[in-house]
Amino acid sequence: MASVLSLRNTLMGRSLFLTDMFAPNMLYALTIRCERPHARIIETRLPDLPRDVSYLRAADIPGVNYVDVFGEIAPILAEREGLYRGEPLGLLIGPSPARILEISKQIQVSYETLEAATDLDDERNATVVVERTKQRGNIEKALRTSSQLVEGRYRTGIQDHLYSEPIGAYASAANDGTITVFSPSQWPHHVRNTVAAVLDMPESACRVRSTELGVHLDGKLWYPSVVAAQAALASRHTGKPVKLLYNREEDFCFSPKGIQVRVDYISGLDEQGNLSAADIQATINLGAYPLFTEEIVTRVAAALVAHYRCDTLRLRIRALRTNLPPLNACSGLGNAHAAFAVETHISRLAELTQTSPIDWKRRNLLRRGQTPLIGDRLTANSDQHDLLGRAAAASDFERKFAAFELQKKRRRSFSEVIDPPRGIGIAFSYQASGFSGQLEEQVGSTVRVRVEKDGSAELLCGAVSESDAVRSVWRQNLSTVLNIADTEISFASPDTEHTTDCGPAVLSRNMVVIQRTIETACNAIKRQRFRAPLPLEVRRTFRLSRTTEWDAQRLHGQPHTILSHAAAVVEVEVSPVTYETAVRGVWIVVDAGRILQREQATRVLERGVYAALGWAGAEEVTFTDGALSRDDYHRYQHSRFTTTAPITIEFVGDGEKSAARGLGELPMAVIPAAFALAVTQATGRYIDTIPCTPETLRSYLEEDA
Known part of the structure; x- marks a missing residue:
């Protein structure tokens, strides 16, 4: 019903979209951007500007030149140094988009090129902004005495948000010193605070009204505050309403994206094939301006060690500043990246010990009374409602897994296959709702x-x-x-x-x-x-129900108190001709407490499944020398994962006495790993990176041939 109401509001003109906003005397703003991944800005040379066109730079800002997110900052307009290609340097304001676009081509910026870090694997020019280590036991000795060592490296790619309307803002300054801003923001009061600080005015003099967000995947969390401040600056300067609206290609190439993570594992197994030791190192790419850093580090760290029993463990985690656009929120703040690495690695351990994935997980999951490396002693089993068993039963996982495994072992190579081979994967993880600690x-x-x-x-x-x-x-x-x-x-x-x-x-x-x-x-x-x-x-x-002790510096205490869990199964088949992956079915079992509206919860999960499949199998963002091209934009727009496969959803733990917990990010936490594991079984090629596109899969299989 909610989606019907949203459509009805749109058709009846009740929805407020930024694109539709107009005033007779409205001006348009265009962003002038840095053209280098890292450079010192020497000079900006302007042509002779008409009287009705103006240019604003950092020096024209009356207040602070930054947006503040929990103590971390990013500039509104770069002044002396550009830290990524496309960083805003100035604003060109005029009466028509076509006119200022033509004038913008005459603006010349001279640079001194500096060394840049544009790849997570090339860390020479990257800056470590956060580094955390936590250890239990003697890891070197435990690995040395293990019966078997297993190493793995897992990567999750940068993701764009693909929201329905590009980033923008509309600002109108009044003669009485007040200003009204329209912004498609997930955080309107943050927009107000930012605009007031940038214009050096009381917060009470700034009014922010929200426009329609649409599905945003957290892409409109903090960056709308930057764009709103720029539009407000232009309106205050000209005395007229100003609209600053990115086009879709501009938004894709220069707006913030989701984080990039690499996880390196060295695991030791005992004689029974159980996990006895693990050395885990995670590296997070936060782009040019790290924001939400402690929250991201906390979530990645906690998710890497949340569920599986391991007596001896070392976790090292680093967050890097690089010369890419800011990388932070995208359908959450890091949990999904860690969950992919954990579940993919765990399934590899099960395979090497010739154990069913479900049996291995059940045997090694933390139980009531045990303590993870990060967090308090468990008051219930990790999988207290047997989500794994329910998902396996609903999908007929055990029978299919055994059959597909037998088919994989019988064929000599993927190139010999005529009919598309099938695979099935299962994953288990959680979602933490709300911010960590205090x-x-x-x-x-x-x-x-x-x-x-x-x-x-x-x-x-x-x-x-x-x-x-x-x-x-x-x-x-x-x-x-x-x-x-x-x-x-x-x-x-x-x-x-x-x-x-x-x-x-x-x-x-x-x-x-x-x-x-x-x-x-x-x-x-x-x-x-x-x-x-x-x-x-x-x-x-809001007040927390109990005192939460969390020390982010030492990774000590309980970071999250509101947890939801899910298990998912994905079944696929892979074309031996095109290397495209078709999803045959998705089963997801969710424990998110009391479900207040089952139909709406189901719809949210279905939408999350499609987004997770897109990230896992299609949506690839690859920067070349710190840049995305028009070709990258068009390719990404057509890369959405399409499937007509049935999605089966089951809710457990839905009692009247249960409190409602979050569930929107659960598909991102479990679907990518289940998808990758299914592709691994179908192709016989170990998939350790997402997105796993047809091109990636082709290169893997041809490399193995």
Whole structure:
């Protein structure tokens, strides 16, 4: 129903898209960009500009020249040094897009080229911004005395967000010193704070209204604040409304992307084939401006050691600054990358010990009372609801795995195959909802609920959602707790002038943090309702249910308290002619607590499965000397993974007493590994990198021939 409502709103003109915004005296802004991956900016030479065209640079910013994300910064406009190809240097403002585009071709920037790091494997010019190590036991001795050593290197590629509308902003400065900004942002109050700081004005003088987000994969988390500040600067300078809107190719080539991760494993097995020692080293590429660094490092580190028992273990993790566009959030902040490496490596251990993947996982998963390297002692088994067993039963995994394995062993090479060979893979992992440690409380998410004299209710909440699905859950919550009809409940559109600061809409916070805070506010009204006259208004701010001790520097304590789990099976067949992979079926079993609206939850998971398959099998972003080309853009636009295979979803642990937990990132945590393992079985070639495109698979198989 939510998707129908979203479509209806769009068709009836109720949705506000940035592309459609217009004013009679509106100006347009165009970004002038650095043309080197790393360079000192010597001089910018402008042509003679017409009176109705202007150019702004860093020196024209009245306030701070940066966006601040939890203490880490990135510039609004680069001043002396460009750290990646495409970094904004200035803004050209004029009455028509065509005119300023033509003038932009006459702007000349001279550079002094500097050494650049544009590849994760070439670390000579990269800068280590964070380095963490945690160890339990004598790793050198344990590896030396192991019965068998297994090494592996696993890579996850950079991912673009492929959102429906490119990044942009519309700003209108008023004569009274105030400014209004329209922005498609997951974090409207962060946009307001950034614009106010850049223009050196009170936050109360800046109003930010949200436009439609669409499906964004976290691509509109922080960068809209940069673009909004640029548009606001242009509007303040000209005194007119200004629209700054990237075209699709510009957005693809220069906007932030998802992180890139490489994980190196050395595992020791005992005589029974169980994991006795592991030396793990993870390297994370954060691009030119590391943001959310501690959160990403925490999530990657925790996910690498979360589930499997290992007495002797060393974890080393590094985050690098390179000369690529900023790399951070994309369908989460790192958990999926670590999960791919873990599950792929674990399945290799099972194969080498000639054990069924499910049997090996069950034997080595952490149990109640045991303690992972990172986190507290477990109060329940890692797979307490036997998600692996349920997924295996639903997909007939054991029988298919044995049959496909026999077929693989009987053929001498993939090139001899006539009919597309099949494979099946299974993976298990989790999603952590909300920020780690005390950061969630520091964000300070607040909601207001008001009940009027006529019995109607209004939610004043600044949380932004990409569809009506989340709001329908909030509406149900208000209706149930306050005993008010759905039709008597209204929502204030996210607007910093009227709605509360709910923090960023990321990491399933809308369904966990905001939902719980709304419920707390409703219960407070319920207690007061028959003792105090209407209207009643209650404001509540999120608080963690218990004290969370987390030391990010030492990787010590419990980083996350709200966890959801999933197991997934993917079955594929691979064409021996085109090397294309067709998905025959996907089965996913989810433990995410109470499911408030099953239809909406199913739709979210289905969408997540398609996104995860795209990342695993099609969507490849490859920078050449720090650049993406027009050909890269067109190739990526047509690389979306298409499948008509059935997706089977099962929910467990869905009791009335269970709290709702996040589930939107679960497909990204389990589908890529299951897909890669299925392709491995189908081809007989060990897949350790995603995306595994037909071109990648062809090169692998021809290399082995």
